[in-house]
Amino acid sequence: MLNEREIESCYLGQFIPVHYHHNMLMDQNRMHSFKSAIAYAVKPGMKVLELGGGTGVLSFFAAAKASKVYCVEFNPDMVKEARKFLAINPNGEKVEVIHADAFEYLPPEPVDVVICEMIHVGMLREKQVEVIESFKRRYLERFGGPLPVFMPEAVIMAVQPLQQEYDFEGFFAPIVQFQETQVIYPGTVEMAQPAVYSVLDFTQPNDMMIGWQGKFVVERSGCVNAMRFVTKNILSVVQERNSTIDWLNHYMTLPLAKPVQAKEGDVLEVSFQYRAGGSLPSLQASLRCEVLYESALQPHHYAPAYA
Numbered sequence: 001m002l003n004e005r006e007i008e009s010c011y012l013g014q015f016i017p018v019h020y021h022h023n024m025l026m027d028q029n030r031m032h033s034f035k036s037a038i039a040y041a042v043k044p045g046m047k048v049l050e051l052g053g054g055t056g057v058l059s060f061f062a063a064a065k066a067s068k069v070y071c072v073e074f075n076p077d078m079v080k081e082a083r084k085f086l087a088i089n090p091n092g093e094k095v096e097v098i099h100a101d102a103f104e105y106l107p108p109e110p111v112d113v114v115i116c117e118m119i120h121v122g123m124l125r126e127k128q129v130e131v132i133e134s135f136k137r138r139y140l141e142r143f144g145g146p147l148p149v150f151m152p153e154a155v156i157m158a159v160q161p162l163q164q165e166y167d168f169e170g171f172f173a174p175i176v177q178f179q180e181t182q183v184i185y186p187g188t189v190e191m192a193q194p195a196v197y198s199v200l201d202f203t204q205p206n207d208m209m210i211g212w213q214g215k216f217v218v219e220r221s222g223c224v225n226a227m228r229f230v231t232k233n234i235l236s237v238v239q240e241r242n243s244t245i246d247w248l249n250h251y252m253t254l255p256l257a258k259p260v261q262a263k264e265g266d267v268l269e270v271s272f273q274y275r276a277g278g279s280l281p282s283l284q285a286s287l288r289c290e291v292l293y294e295s296a297l298q299p300h301h302y303a304p305a306y307a
C-alpha cells in the first residue's frame, strides 16, 4: 500500500516513468543547455550534489571536472538505472548514487554546486521550489554559509493570451497542450505580448505561492480562449560575458473556462494563483481573463493619426 506522500508523489510526477527519462535524454535542447551550464559552473576539483538524479546524466556531466558528485534519487527504479548507466560511462566512479528523499538528504560535507532539475512549466507538479527551500534551511543549519551555487540559479515565468484552435479532425476538445518553442503552430494566434509574472532567484528565500494580476493590450481582434505559460530557466550566469546559459521549457497552453471576445486595442485583465509544485487543475481553476477597457478604436475604420 502506498502512503499519502507516495500517492501524491505519483500523481504530481515525482515518480516519472522510466520511458519519460529516456525522452528527457533525447530532448537535445534540454541536454545541450545543461551540458554547457554544468561545464561552465563546475570547476576542477569541486564537490557537486544533484537532487533528483534520474538516469544520472547531469551527474555524469558534472563528474567530468568534479572530484566527487553526490547524486540523490528517490525512485528505486531510477537509482538502479543511474547506477547501471554511470558504470558504463567515463568518471562514473566519481558519482555516488544515493537512494534518499531530497527533502531529507544532506551531503556529508559542504558542496560547491547543487544541480536540481525537478522542473515543470510554471514550477507546477514537480517540487523544485520546495526542495531547494528545504535544502537551503537544512544546509545552513548543518554547515553555515555560504550556500552553494544552484543550477538553475533563477527562473523567469511569463504568460501570454492566445487564440488557440481545439479542433482535432472535427472533434472539439479544449485540452492542455505542450508546444515546442521553435515551431510555428498554425492553430495558435498570439493575441498580445507576453508579460513576466514571476522571477524566482534561488539565492533568495522564495514564497511557495505564485500569484499575479496584470493587463495586456490586445494586438488583434479575435477570441482569447487560452493562456500560454512560458518558463525560462537561467541555468548559469556567466559573469565574464555578462550573459546567461538558459533552458526554455516547452510552452504550456491552458484553455480558459470562459473564452473572451476582444478587439485590437482592448485591455485584458488576467489573474491567477497557484502553489509551486501544485497541480495544473489548481492553476486552471484560478485563471480569470476579462476585458477591462474596450478599445476606443473602431476596427477597420481607423482615423489617420495626423490627417
Ligand SMILES: C[S@@+](CC[C@H](N)C(=O)[O-])C[C@H]1O[C@@H](n2cnc3c(N)ncnc32)[C@H](O)[C@@H]1O
Residues within 6 Å of the ligand: 014, 015, 016, 021, 024, 025, 051, 052, 053, 054, 055, 056, 057, 058, 072, 073, 074, 075, 078, 100, 101, 102, 103, 117, 118, 119, 127
Ligand atoms: C525531471 S527528473 C530529472 C532527472 C535527471 N536529473 C535529468 O535531468 O535527466 C526529476 C527527478 O527527480 C526525482 N525526484 C523527485 N522527487 C524527489 C525527491 N523528493 N527526492 C529525490 N528525488 C526526487 C524523480 O524521481 C526524477 O528522477
